[in-house]
Amino acid sequence: SAVISQKPSRDICQRGTSLTIQCQVDSQVTMMFWYRQQPGQSLTLIATANQGSEATYESGFVIDKFPISRPNLTFSTLTVSNMSPEDSSIYLCSAGLYTEAFFGQGTRLTVV
Amino acid sequence: SQQGEEDPQALSIQEGENATMNCSYKTSINNLQWYRQNSGRGLVHLILIRSNEREKHSGRLRVTLDTSKKSSSLLITASRAADTASYFCATDDFGNEKLTFGTGTRLTIIP
Numbered sequence: 001s002a003v004i005s006q007k008p009s010r011d012i013c014q015r016g017t018s019l020t021i022q023c024q025v026d027s028q029v030t031m032m033f034w035y036r037q038q039p040g041q042s043l044t045l046i047a048t049a050n051q052g053s054e055a056t057y058e059s060g061f062v063i064d065k066f067p068i069s070r071p072n073l074t075f076s077t078l079t080v081s082n083m084s085p086e087d088s089s090i091y092l093c094s095a096g097l098y099t100e101a102f103f104g105q106g107t108r109l110t111v112v
Numbered sequence: 113s114q115q116g117e118e119d120p121q122a123l124s125i126q127e128g129e130n131a132t133m134n135c136s137y138k139t140s141i142n143n144l145q146w147y148r149q150n151s152g153r154g155l156v157h158l159i160l161i162r163s164n165e166r167e168k169h170s171g172r173l174r175v176t177l178d179t180s181k182k183s184s185s186l187l188i189t190a191s192r193a194a195d196t197a198s199y200f201c202a203t204d205d206f207g208n209e210k211l212t213f214g215t216g217t218r219l220t221i222i223p
């Protein structure tokens with residue numbers, strides 16, 4: 001199993017600013033994933049982060065808006081840049097171990 | 113979109129009753145998983161069923177899979193107030209660990 005620590009757990013930010021979310025895994029994992037969950041909706045994958053390479057973004061998400069770092073096998077960050085109220089969501093990081101995925105507790109972001 | 117559909121979207125039952133949620137997906141899968149989410153927090157893995165399995169049990173959970181119909185169901189027996197949560201099915205992408213989540217069922221157990 002894996003334990004993922006995600007922070008901050010919540011934040012209220014001004015539009016036009018940026019927020020960086022951190023995820024720390026207690027074991028080494030090859031891939032980490034970042035999801036967005038808009039209010040009352042399901043999870044949508046933003047990008048897949050591999051250590052040592054650029055993240056792979058899903059359709060509708062771009063690196064300029066959601067830059068991701070993956071400096072080692074236990075850590076990743078997601079930045080939400082130039083925020084607008086439409087970015088208000090829960091952001092979740094995840095690490096897969098083939099038979100199941102483990103999730104951080106999520107970051108509840110409100111943009112005002 | 114590859115996202116699956118779940119029904120019902122919301123379900124309210126009395127404590128002690130059984131709850132059944134259904135999931136349909138669109139593409140061939142390697143396995144299908146069910147997750148629980150409490151109050152917009154992180155997801156917790158409940159159970160995985162492989163494409164060559166038809167039924168699987170874990171405690172009060174029973175999952176079925178019909179690959180010909182591209183559908184799965186999750187049955188929670190003898191429900192408890194603590195089962196109140198959102199439940200999501202998720203299918204994998206062959207060759208990697210990327211998951212595609214269904215739309216989710218919001219389950220409320222009435223004490």
